[in-house]
Amino acid sequence: MILSKTSEYALKILSFMATEDYPQYTAHLLYEKLSIPRRYGSRLMTDLAKSGFIKSHRGRNGGYVFAKKLEDIYLSDIIDSIEGFENFDKCLIGLYQCDLDNPCPLHEIWAETKQKVIDTLSQTSLADLQHTNIEDL
Amino acid sequence: MILSKTSEYALKILSFMATEDYPQYTAHLLYEKLSIPRRYGSRLMTDLAKSGFIKSHRGRNGGYVFAKKLEDIYLSDIIDSIEGFENFDKCLIGLYQCDLDNPCPLHEIWAETKQKVIDTLSQTSLADLQHTNIEDL
């Protein structure tokens, strides 16, 4: 499962904005290019603005721009704002007490992989992405 | 998010059976030890039997035993039977055409980590788990 649909949308939108240079991005443009349901995407944009990743400019000629520097927005921050990043540091089978001293049967085999997932997402910022043509995919 | 609740339950049940030695496991015993909702767990056990991981023995003194050798049941097989393992080999932002030749902006930073997740889950069998006291956690 890995990520919720909404997290996928959020990452898709923000990574598009980070890698394709426009002076400003309208919601309309983003839904078209990224095949995201309009109404749902609209609410998501508002959430992303409230979370402080982007700034909205209302009214005619309005749109969105980043509210922070790209290198200050980590993928884990985005995921955290949508579905909570704690989920990724959980025991694989959901046990609360599971740790190195009191491991579940899967702890050992999962620990290193889990850490790599966490590290990758929390050490990669929007400034670290490839500049590719996402709209064609 | 990583795994669905049901996948967690399935892994919890089968890893318990794999690491705690009983001649046979009743559904009742498993729900008690593992804090899994009875009715829901009951359906899940039937599914796990239909998927060929365990054999059920109906009637008085009935219960479940493994239908295969532990070393022939990989974690990815279990996850696959519940929610599909393809999800784990997807593009992080859900693009269908994303691959090495046509990468999305996140492809490069995610590829190695994704592969480690896949490898860990598809190379670990129930015979490779730690023998720990899962019921206390």
Added chain:
DNA sequence: ATAAAATAATACCTCAAGGTAGTATTTTAT
């Protein structure tokens, strides 16, 4: 034989994620 103790099957309930619709508000080109 029969009752007890187990799994199997079927139908239904609940809730949150994802999605839709309509209206209000803001800004600016004209």
Added chain:
DNA sequence: ATAAAATACTACCTTGAGGTATTATTTTAT
């Protein structure tokens, strides 16, 4: 001023995952 073009807000709908309830079936101890 006003209409157009954008975002914001609010309310509702849909669907599938997770969970519950009841009854049927199977097996075995007695």
